[in-house]
Amino acid sequence: MFKLDEIQRRLIAEVAGLHKVPIGAYNFRANSQLAGRNSTANIEISSKDDGSGIDIRIKDGTKNESVHIPVVLSASGIKETVYNDFYIGENCDVVIVAGCGIDNCGNQDSEHDGIHRFFVGKNSKIKYVEKHYGSGDGAGQRILNPVTEVSLNDDSFMEMEMVQIKGVDSTKRVTTAELKAGAKIIVRERLMTHGAQKAFSTYKITLDGENSGADVVSRGVAKEKSYQKLDLCVIGNAPCNGHTECDSIIMDEGKILAVPSLEANHVDAVLFHEAAIGKIAGDQLIKLMTLGLTAQEAEEQIISGFLK
Amino acid sequence: MLELKDIFFSVEGVEIIRGINLTVENNKFVVITGPNGGGKSTLARLIMGIEKPTSGKIILDGQDITNADITERAKLGIGFAFQQPVRFKGIEVFDLLKMAAGGKLTFNKACDYLSAVGLCAQDYINREVNSSLSGGEVKRIEIATILARKTKLSIFDEPEAGIDLWSFKHLIQIFEDMRQNIINSSIIIISHQERILSIADEIIVLADGQIKNRGAAEKILPEIIDTESVIQECEKLKR
Numbered sequence: 263m264f265k266l267d268e269i270q271r272r273l274i275a276e277v278a279g280l281h282k283v284p285i286g287a288y289n290f291r292a293n294s295q296l297a298g299r300n301s302t303a304n305i306e307i308s309s310k311d312d313g314s315g316i317d318i319r320i321k322d323g324t325k326n327e328s329v330h331i332p333v334v335l336s337a338s339g340i341k342e343t344v345y346n347d348f349y350i351g352e353n354c355d356v357v358i359v360a361g362c363g364i365d366n367c368g369n370q371d372s373e374h375d376g377i378h379r380f381f382v383g384k385n386s387k388i389k390y391v392e393k394h395y396g397s398g399d400g401a402g403q404r405i406l407n408p409v410t411e412v413s414l415n416d417d418s419f420m421e422m423e424m425v426q427i428k429g430v431d432s433t434k435r436v437t438t439a440e441l442k443a444g445a446k447i448i449v450r451e452r453l454m455t456h457g458a459q460k461a462f463s464t465y466k467i468t469l470d471g472e473n474s475g476a477d478v479v480s481r482g483v484a485k486e487k488s489y490q491k492l493d494l495c496v497i498g499n500a501p502c503n504g505h506t507e508c509d510s511i512i513m514d515e516g517k518i519l520a521v522p523s524l525e526a527n528h529v530d531a532v533l534f535h536e537a538a539i540g541k542i543a544g545d546q547l548i549k550l551m552t553l554g555l556t557a558q559e560a561e562e563q564i565i566s567g568f569l570k
Numbered sequence: 571m572l573e574l575k576d577i578f579f580s581v582e583g584v585e586i587i588r589g590i591n592l593t594v595e596n597n598k599f600v601v602i603t604g605p606n607g608g609g610k611s612t613l614a615r616l617i618m619g620i621e622k623p624t625s626g627k628i629i630l631d632g633q634d635i636t637n638a639d640i641t642e643r644a645k646l647g648i649g650f651a652f653q654q655p656v657r658f659k660g661i662e663v664f665d666l667l668k669m670a671a672g673g674k675l676t677f678n679k680a681c682d683y684l685s686a687v688g689l690c691a692q693d694y695i696n697r698e699v700n701s702s703l704s705g706g707e708v709k710r711i712e713i714a715t716i717l718a719r720k721t722k723l724s725i726f727d728e729p730e731a732g733i734d735l736w737s738f739k740h741l742i743q744i745f746e747d748m749r750q751n752i753i754n755s756s757i758i759i760i761s762h763q764e765r766i767l768s769i770a771d772e773i774i775v776l777a778d779g780q781i782k783n784r785g786a787a788e789k790i791l792p793e794i795i796d797t798e799s800v801i802q803e804c805e806k807l808k809r
């Protein structure tokens with residue numbers, strides 16, 4: 263891959279699952295520089311005039327295409343805020359893979375704050391995958407504060423997979439979505455924190471249109487002395503269906519605060535939430551040990567399954 | 571060969587297992603039966619190492635395993651199908667079978683184990699072993715994990731419980747096959763089913779934490795046929 267060093271390539275593989283240049287549209291950003299870009303006939307990527315980020319424009323009727331926009335930081339002491347706006351036409355069906363990997367071996371903090379806005383046209387279908395990953399053993403922190411704003415037009419659909427499994431010292435994730443009539447959103451978040459990490463994740467989904475729907479599920483594992491706060495809120499302003507679920511495994515001296523909330527402003531809004539926090543069930547460990555796994559191997563299998 | 575020597579087990583001063591001596595020879599198919607609450611599951615958990623006896627010794631092939639933990643016993647070749655199988659979020663049937671097989675398993679092999687318990691592999695192999703599976707389904711998957719392990723001593727705790735009639739016939743077939751093909755291993759089944767009891771080399775009747783009766787199926791079965799230890803197949807049909 264062009265203009266990327268070994269560490270950057272490894273980070274890209276972690277966050278975007280890419281081992282070579284992808285097919286379709288892409289924009290690679292490494293240490294605040296553009297490292298590669300490709301637009302296609304239907305998907306145009308351009309820098310914003312003020313240099314603050316990129317615009318991604320997807321034409322009406324674009325189907326079975328993908329956009330990859332990974333970001334990597336491999337130098338210590340970078341702090342950047344990037345605005346990426348997605349303008350998605352009508353009747354599209356596309357996959358968007360974002361993600362940020364930070365490798366920080368130095369003593370200064372590295373921080374990437376990505377603000378992603380999605381304007382999804384009528385009847386379009388989007389799968390959005392965002393993975394965050396940190397590595398490097400420097401004293402400098404790896405900080406990621408993603409903001410995701412989604413606006414879903416009539417009968418559109420968005421599935422979001424938000425994953426942060428390892429190495430990010432501090433994260434404040436804020437995701438908001440507004441849904442028009444017939445629009446649906448599915449969110450699957452996976453968070454694992456360890457060491458002294460802190461993760462705050464907030465979702466605010468507003469169901470404005472008739473027959474709109476949301477299903478937001480966050481699964482988290484807080485190990486060692488880490489802390490997670492999950493704040494999942496669904497607001498129903500029309501006849502709609504909303505469901506939120508926080509499901510967490512707590513380990514060691516971890517701390518988890520789960521705050522699911524619902525707000526109904528219409529008599530036909532049907533909303534419910536579930537929240538559960540607990541340690542790994544003893545009989546799960548026992549079962550896997552009876553298959554010959556050690557207690558530690560059993561724990562790893564249970565967690566990796568849970569976060570899958 | 572498994573030997574239990576003078577096993578006692580109590581929880582908070584209450585004796586649950588009260589002096590059990592039992593030898594299960596290689597190539598034997600032993601069925602433990604007896605009233606609910608008699609201590610059958612507890613005895614199985616003691617053999618697997620999930621509980622440790624208050625006193626007594628457990629010997630496997632001449633080796634004292636009384637203080638061995640669950641993992642060690644599993645590695646020595648003991649397998650245990652739970653009465654109430656455990657469910658896992660995110661772990662798929664194939665993952666579980668693979669762990670049971672020791673980390674390596676081909677898709678074809680996994681299909682064999684699932685077919686053996688009457689599950690269509692295509693439909694189940696990538697299902698999560700979570701609460702979306704019915705009681706009968708997890709029960710059969712549980713049995714498949716033991717088939718995948720190739721154990722020296724396999725313990726099945728009420729494998730028939732929660733399994734519908736059609737599958738039950740299939741299940742009996744599995745155990746009859748196991749009994750036919752037993753080589754240098756032994757099988758202990760905890761069961762109330764006459765069909766399973768009737769193929770036992772030895773029946774052990776456990777009640778109040780003690781062995782109340784034991785012997786060949788021909789001898790024991792007539793003695794206990796009208797007790798709560800045995801459910802005849804026809805009764806299942808009546809329900």
Ligand SMILES: Nc1ncnc2c1ncn2[C@@H]1O[C@H](COP(=O)(O)OP(=O)(O)O)[C@@H](O)[C@H]1O
Pocket residue numbers: 581586604605606607608609610611612613
């Ligand atoms: N860990 C435990 N703590 C307290 N009581 C137990 C424990 N395990 C088993 N028991 C009790 O021991 C008795 C035997 O239980 P169990 O072995 O499950 O019987 P069975 O399998 O024969 O129905 C029951 O009265 C049960 O309540």
Ligand SMILES: [Mg+2]
Pocket residue numbers: 610611612653727
């Ligand atoms: Mg029992």
